[in-house]
Amino acid sequence: MPELRKDPVLGRWVIIATERAKRPDQFAGKPQEGPLEEPCPFCENNEPRTPPEIYAIRPKHTPSNGPGWELRVVPSIAPFLRIEGELERRGEGLFDLMNGIGAHEIVIETNQHIANMADLSEEQIAKVITCYIDRTIDLEKDKRFKYVLVFKNYGWSAGGGRVKHSRSQLIATPVNPKRVKEELVGARQYYDYHERCIFCDLIKQEIASKDRVILDIDGFIAVTPFAARFPFEVWILPKKHSCDFTSMDMAARYSLSCILKKTLAKLKKGLNDPPYNYVLHSAPFRRQKVGYWKSIDYDYHWHIEIIPRLTRVAGFEWGTGFYICPLPPEDAAKFLREVEV
Amino acid sequence: MPELRKDPVLGRWVIIATERAKRPDQFAGKPQEGPLEEPCPFCENNEPRTPPEIYAIRPKHTPSNGPGWELRVVPSIAPFLRIEGELERRGEGLFDLMNGIGAHEIVIETNQHIANMADLSEEQIAKVITCYIDRTIDLEKDKRFKYVLVFKNYGWSAGGGRVKHSRSQLIATPVNPKRVKEELVGARQYYDYHERCIFCDLIKQEIASKDRVILDIDGFIAVTPFAARFPFEVWILPKKHSCDFTSMDMAARYSLSCILKKTLAKLKKGLNDPPYNYVLHSAPFRRQKVGYWKSIDYDYHWHIEIIPRLTRVAGFEWGTGFYICPLPPEDAAKFLREVEV
Numbered sequence: 253m254p255e256l257r258k259d260p261v262l263g264r265w266v267i268i269a270t271e272r273a274k275r276p277d278q279f280a281g282k283p284q285e286g287p288l289e290e291p292c293p294f295c296e297n298n299e300p301r302t303p304p305e306i307y308a309i310r311p312k313h314t315p316s317n318g319p320g321w322e323l324r325v326v327p328s329i330a331p332f333l334r335i336e337g338e339l340e341r342r343g344e345g346l347f348d349l350m351n352g353i354g355a356h357e358i359v360i361e362t363n364q365h366i367a368n369m370a371d372l373s374e375e376q377i378a379k380v381i382t383c384y385i386d387r388t389i390d391l392e393k394d395k396r397f398k399y400v401l402v403f404k405n406y407g408w409s410a411g412g413g414r415v416k417h418s419r420s421q422l423i424a425t426p427v428n429p430k431r432v433k434e435e436l437v438g439a440r441q442y443y444d445y446h447e448r449c450i451f452c453d454l455i456k457q458e459i460a461s462k463d464r465v466i467l468d469i470d471g472f473i474a475v476t477p478f479a480a481r482f483p484f485e486v487w488i489l490p491k492k493h494s495c496d497f498t499s500m501d502m503a504a505r506y507s508l509s510c511i512l513k514k515t516l517a518k519l520k521k522g523l524n525d526p527p528y529n530y531v532l533h534s535a536p537f538r539r540q541k542v543g544y545w546k547s548i549d550y551d552y553h554w555h556i557e558i559i560p561r562l563t564r565v566a567g568f569e570w571g572t573g574f575y576i577c578p579l580p581p582e583d584a585a586k587f588l589r590e591v592e593v
Numbered sequence: 594m595p596e597l598r599k600d601p602v603l604g605r606w607v608i609i610a611t612e613r614a615k616r617p618d619q620f621a622g623k624p625q626e627g628p629l630e631e632p633c634p635f636c637e638n639n640e641p642r643t644p645p646e647i648y649a650i651r652p653k654h655t656p657s658n659g660p661g662w663e664l665r666v667v668p669s670i671a672p673f674l675r676i677e678g679e680l681e682r683r684g685e686g687l688f689d690l691m692n693g694i695g696a697h698e699i700v701i702e703t704n705q706h707i708a709n710m711a712d713l714s715e716e717q718i719a720k721v722i723t724c725y726i727d728r729t730i731d732l733e734k735d736k737r738f739k740y741v742l743v744f745k746n747y748g749w750s751a752g753g754g755r756v757k758h759s760r761s762q763l764i765a766t767p768v769n770p771k772r773v774k775e776e777l778v779g780a781r782q783y784y785d786y787h788e789r790c791i792f793c794d795l796i797k798q799e800i801a802s803k804d805r806v807i808l809d810i811d812g813f814i815a816v817t818p819f820a821a822r823f824p825f826e827v828w829i830l831p832k833k834h835s836c837d838f839t840s841m842d843m844a845a846r847y848s849l850s851c852i853l854k855k856t857l858a859k860l861k862k863g864l865n866d867p868p869y870n871y872v873l874h875s876a877p878f879r880r881q882k883v884g885y886w887k888s889i890d891y892d893y894h895w896h897i898e899i900i901p902r903l904t905r906v907a908g909f910e911w912g913t914g915f916y917i918c919p920l921p922p923e924d925a926a927k928f929l930r931e932v933e934v
Contacts, residue, residue: 259820261779261791266820267917276920276928279824279903280865332909332917345798346791347819403908411907421909429913438602450602450687457686478688479598479607483620524621531912559911562620566752567744568673568762570900571872572770576608576673579617587617 254333254352256427264430267352269332285408294417296363302326306357307387309379323379324360325387325422331356332423339396339426355391355400355424359383360417367416368406368525370516377509378502380420384532385498385505387422392537397424399432399536407527409561428536435533436552443551451553452493464585467514470507474515476581476588482563483579484523484588486515488556495535495552512556514593519560522591527561595674595693597768605771608693610673626749635758637704643667647698648728650720664720665701666728666763672697673764680737680767696732696741696765700724701758708757709747709866711857718850719843721761725873726839726846728763733878738765740773740877748868750902769877776874777893784892792894793834805926808855811848815856817922817929824904824920825864825929827856829897836876836893853897855934860901863932868902 255268293301299317307325314320327335333354341350361380362372369377388400404420405411442450458464458475466486467474474488488511490504500508519526534554569575596609634642640658648666655661668676674695682691702721703713710718729741745761746752783791799805799816807827808815815829829852831845841849860867875895910916 257820259818260783260795262775263779264820264822265915266822267915268821268921269917269919270921274919276824276924277863279901279920280863280867344819345802346794347798399913401909401912403912405907409905411905411909423909425913425915429915431912431914434603434914438604442601453687454601457688461686477600478685479600479605480609481605481607483617522618522621526621529908529911531908533912557912559908560620564750564752565906566746567870567872567900568742568764570870571742571744571772571874571898572740572766573772573775574606574608574766574770576610578610578615579620580609580611583617 258348328356402532410527480581481575486558497534497554517593518591599689669697743873751868821922822916827899838875838895858934859932
């Protein structure tokens with residue numbers, strides 16, 4: 253059983269992931285890319301190579317776990333957190349821990365052997381977004397969970413695995429992640445002072461200055477953040493205020509799909525298919541939004557952060573939480589604006 | 594001129610490091626290791642290949658910037674922050690920024706072409722520690738600076754460069770880094786409640802349980818932290834309470850040198866010479882310790898964090914601030930205890 257352990261000084265939770273545990277000596281040396289897994293377990297007709305599906309977009313006449321699907325969600329075969337059991341929060345002297353309960357799901361985004369989401373159609377990416385929404389709403393019903401993070405690891409340096417088939421992941425956690433709390437607190441402080449959403453203000457300022465805007469289409473913008481941590485870091489934000497991405501209607505899902513595809517295609521073409529991560533930051537589950545977070549409907553604003561993995565993170569970053577970005581985000585935005593896709 | 598920019602939501606500072614800026618298209622593709630720089634600019638007799646020395650341990654009869662030294666400190670040739678100028682804190686709409694003023698120094702730890710600090714003698718490592726202390730005390734005199742981070746990047750995956758010569762770095766910053774503030778706040782909250790230092794309590798608990806102790810020698814312990822972020826993460830802590838590493842006497846410096854060398858040697862032998870980072874966390878400068886931080890002499894405890902770079906950091910970690918550690922720290926400690934050096 254994996255464990256969730258809390259750093260007693262920083263309050264940072266860590267998953268001690270026993271399900272992926274290796275022997276200590278297996279970590280020796282430099283991290284290296286392993287061989288490709290073949291045949292691809294995520295391609296159509298290879299369904300028996302995955303655990304049974306939790307969710308699928310497929311015609312009614314096709315049976316579960318058989319071919320004919322357009323998108324499937326399966327549990328991770330090496331989950332960071334386990335779905336069965338109780339949290340059993342407890343202490344060990346000054347340490348706090350609980351069982352590693354959660355959900356860890358893999359979204360297989362296409363039945364074709366396509367590696368990069370940039371190469372999926374807008375229609376297909378809209379289905380992926382619908383799947384994120386449906387799965388998040390379903391996971392919210394489990395009272396043990398406080399948050400779902402939707403994210404993607406593309407390419408080996410970005411934590412991608414040995415299968416070159418476009419997919420993303422959802423992890424439901426029984427605690428609110430530190431980073432998410434910090435965003436909520438920061439956004440609320442601004443709201444308390446100005447009575448306006450900081451993200452809405454930020455979007456207005458970015459559109460007015462134009463320097464960091466890459467794309468501005470149909471209710472969404474893609475910008476490089478003013479205090480970018482990484483070269484070519486890109487945020488995609490809805491212009492219309494909303495704390496919760498699950499409230500998107502079908503038209504908004506399609507618009508998001510278009511700007512996401514275009515942004516990923518610009519990164520692929522302009523930067524020679526770099527490894528990247530993205531994360532979707534939305535408000536914690538509805539029941540968290542009363543009480544302490546009661547203003548969250550006004551002061552938080554969901555968004556996607558895309559991080560191409562082009563540089564290494566070294567001691568200074570680990571030691572300080574400071575980041576060093578070797579490219580002004582204005583130069584990155586200009587470069588990406590000019591990449592034609 | 595590099596800029597320090599603040600993320601308006603998270604309050605996280607970022608250095609936009611123009612001195613190391615590349616053209617946008619030079620970032621294309623995967624990060625890759627470049628060729629070695631030869632001849633090594635850090636070896637004895639190659640002093641003209643570095644900027645003039647700021648500090649050296651050398652016999653009195655040897656001239657500055659000539660051979661005969663045991664340790665040298667030179668400014669970085671591509672500094673993240675610049676020493677000349679004023680901060681000029683200012684706003685741009687809702688964004689905050691200032692000039693990238695600071696110091697960035699390279700500590701050349703030996704005149705021999707030795708790559709890993711694990712292979713230096715205890716006497717030589719004690720000189721490196723003395724140098725950290727002397728340089729920190731000197732940088733503290735500059736009223737523009739609030740913190741000095743001492744750190745090391747060893748090996749390419751850890752951010753090390755194209756020179757295989759043992760060195761570490763000091764960066765003085767005009768703002769207190771987020772991570773350091775979080776440690777100070779966490780330690781003070783514990784102190785306010787218990788009237789005891791959390792690190793002192795943690796050391797007592799670790800020594801009693803033994804599960805995570807790797808070495809316990811002469812006033813210092815090396816342990817794997819309970820909520821380790823990374824496999825084989827190791828913290829070295831002085832058993833005697835002190836918030837400030839510059840207060841170490843000569844005997845303590847030598848003891849620290851012995852446990853640091855032994856720990857690094859165990860990592861090298863047990864894990865096949867892995868890349869690693871270490872960071873030294875000490876209290877902010879003395880003048881910060883009055884007022885808001887007035888209790889810091891009691892509630893903070895300096896220490897070194899060593900992070901072997903054996904795994905990749907992926908989307909989940911960037912998105913949540915959660916870490917996933919695939920090896921229980923108890924197993925890592927047992928393994929390292931048994932490596933004979």
